[in-house]
Amino acid sequence: MNLKKYFYLWCRTTILSLQSKLSRRGSSVIFILGKFIRFTFYIFSLLVVLGKSQKIAGFDIKQMINFFLIFNLFDLLGQFFFRGIYWFRGKIVSGMFDLSLIKPVSPLFQVLITDTDLLDLPLLLIVIAMLIRQNLNISLINLALFILLSLAAFLVITSFHILIASIGIITTEVDNMVWIYRDLTLLARVPVDIYLGSVRVFLTFILPLAVIFTFPAKAMMGILAWPWIIYSLIFSSCILFFALKFWHFSLRKYSSASS
Amino acid sequence: MWQFRAFFLLLGGYFFWYAVYRFNNQIGVYDEKLMLTYVLLSSFLQSLILTSRNFQIAEDIATGKLNNRLIKPVNYLKSMFSLDLGAKAASIFFLFFQLAIIFMVLKPPFFIQKDPLKLLSFILVSLGGLFVYFYLSSLISLVTFWYPEDYGWPARFLFMVVNNFLSGGVLPLDILPPAIFNFLRLLPPAHFIFFPLQVYLGKVNNFEFFQGFLVMIFWLIVLKIITDFVWQKGLKNYTAVGI
Numbered sequence: 001m002n003l004k005k006y007f008y009l010w011c012r013t014t015i016l017s018l019q020s021k022l023s024r025r026g027s028s029v030i031f032i033l034g035k036f037i038r039f040t041f042y043i044f045s046l047l048v049v050l051g052k053s054q055k056i057a058g059f060d061i062k063q064m065i066n067f068f069l070i071f072n073l074f075d076l077l078g079q080f081f082f083r084g085i086y087w088f089r090g091k092i093v094s095g096m097f098d099l100s101l102i103k104p105v106s107p108l109f110q111v112l113i114t115d116t117d118l119l120d121l122p123l124l125l126i127v128i129a130m131l132i133r134q135n136l137n138i139s140l141i142n143l144a145l146f147i148l149l150s151l152a153a154f155l156v157i158t159s160f161h162i163l164i165a166s167i168g169i170i171t172t173e174v175d176n177m178v179w180i181y182r183d184l185t186l187l188a189r190v191p192v193d194i195y196l197g198s199v200r201v202f203l204t205f206i207l208p209l210a211v212i213f214t215f216p217a218k219a220m221m222g223i224l225a226w227p228w229i230i231y232s233l234i235f236s237s238c239i240l241f242f243a244l245k246f247w248h249f250s251l252r253k254y255s256s257a258s259s
Numbered sequence: 260m261w262q263f264r265a266f267f268l269l270l271g272g273y274f275f276w277y278a279v280y281r282f283n284n285q286i287g288v289y290d291e292k293l294m295l296t297y298v299l300l301s302s303f304l305q306s307l308i309l310t311s312r313n314f315q316i317a318e319d320i321a322t323g324k325l326n327n328r329l330i331k332p333v334n335y336l337k338s339m340f341s342l343d344l345g346a347k348a349a350s351i352f353f354l355f356f357q358l359a360i361i362f363m364v365l366k367p368p369f370f371i372q373k374d375p376l377k378l379l380s381f382i383l384v385s386l387g388g389l390f391v392y393f394y395l396s397s398l399i400s401l402v403t404f405w406y407p408e409d410y411g412w413p414a415r416f417l418f419m420v421v422n423n424f425l426s427g428g429v430l431p432l433d434i435l436p437p438a439i440f441n442f443l444r445l446l447p448p449a450h451f452i453f454f455p456l457q458v459y460l461g462k463v464n465n466f467e468f469f470q471g472f473l474v475m476i477f478w479l480i481v482l483k484i485i486t487d488f489v490w491q492k493g494l495k496n497y498t499a500v501g502i
Binding site: 024026027030031033034037038041042045048049052053055056057176179180183184186187190194195196199 | 263264267268271274275277278279281282283286287406408409412413414416417420421423424429430434435436
């Protein structure tokens with residue numbers, strides 16, 4: 001794969017996306033404002049609940065805020081890079097996906113990251129700034145582990161989006177699949193440790209939101225056991241491999257209907 | 260699929276509060292039973308009150324489809340209210356199965372209100388909230404007469420974000436600091452989820468009930484007048500762009 005070509009293409013499509021957003025300044029400002037308000041309301045609600053309770057599952061307020069910020073970090077990163085998946089259904093049902101297939105660029109690349117959502121960038125930067133401010137005293141080893149597990153988390157997020165796109169080709173159900181994924185991720189605004197055994201197992205092994213949201217946060221705070229680090233790395237590699245295989249399988253099922 | 264989403268959201272809220280109460284006996288004035296009752300019944304009120312087809316008003320205006328509606332011999336806003344009722348009925352129908360699964364599998368502690376007067380009051384304020392929401396939501400859609408960009412979704416998105424919190428959909432408003440709570444409970448959204456549930460849970464005395472009820476009636480009248488006024492003004496501004 002020619003990385004330079006793909007990076008150039010991403011930059012070009014991102015600039016086009018920015019131009020599109022700037023052509024609708026009013027809407028863009030309202031969407032950004034809405035995202036800020038939602039973030040503020042949730043962090044305020046979390047502080048209120050935590051202020052009225054003892055530690056939850058052994059986590060204090062600072063740790064819970066860290067979990068919430070990490071949740072937002074990866075949630076926003078997913079939306080920032082992979083917003084294109086939200087419009088994929090239209091391409092499938094109209095047959096416009098044909099045009100992606102004939103271009104000399106990976107169709108998966110076109111589906112996933114040729115519609116960067118810059119409206120998520122302001123909040124993303126604020127979340128990163130808050131995380132840095134919250135964790136100024138982080139040790140080098142914890143920082144290194146956090147970066148490593150963040151990469152694993154991003155691979156899992158990417159894999160989920162590839163799986164959703166693949167299912168979309170076969171069933172034409174994309175929008176709802178994305179929203180179900182996002183609704184389920186809301187469970188990970190808090191560490192999965194606080195949930196009952198069966199729910200915790202589900203969120204660790206079946207739909208491993210723990211790998212995306214909880215483990216990187218724990219690694220940053222230096223409270224993640226080594227077996228989970230190894231599990232995250234192995235799982236993220238396996239699911240990416242499986243997602244890519246499934247993507248190629250689904251491409252063979254594409255019927256080009258309506259084109 | 261929408262119903263799956265609603266079910267997952269309901270489960271998410273349930274599991275979160277269930278988990279919080281594993282480590283705490285009391286959050287504010289709520290013990291586990293009252294809070295889980297609040298969460299489960301708030302899903303019912305979301306289906307009854309917040310499920311709406313009002314976004315279609317904005318789409319009709321932005322796309323020019325309103326022309327087709329205006330020439331029909333029916334009152335447009337009333338016909339939208341009928342559509343609303345249909346959407347609410349479907350949502351409640353599916354919610355019944357979702358709640359049945361939760362009650363059968365998870366067996367949550369649930370507060371059953373046995374006082375018939377309080378149950379009647381709950382139904383009354385829920386229906387009142389339904390009308391207040393209809394007018395408020397319609398008003399948001401009518402903004403599209405002047406700002407048709409993105410089919411009115413920016414204003415709707417902002418409204419949904421703010422309403423979700425101010426209605427008590429995220430957490431009961433009386434958990435918030437008293438100064439904020441005393442302000443928020445006077446606003447229209449507080450009558451969509453929070454106030455009806457306070458009535459059901461028996462947390463309001465007669466005076467507080469009538470006070471809340473009068474505030475709700477006040478908003479209902481004010482919003483109806485404003486909506487009718489904005490509708491008339493908007494029609495004069497309407498140019499059927501998109502046709």
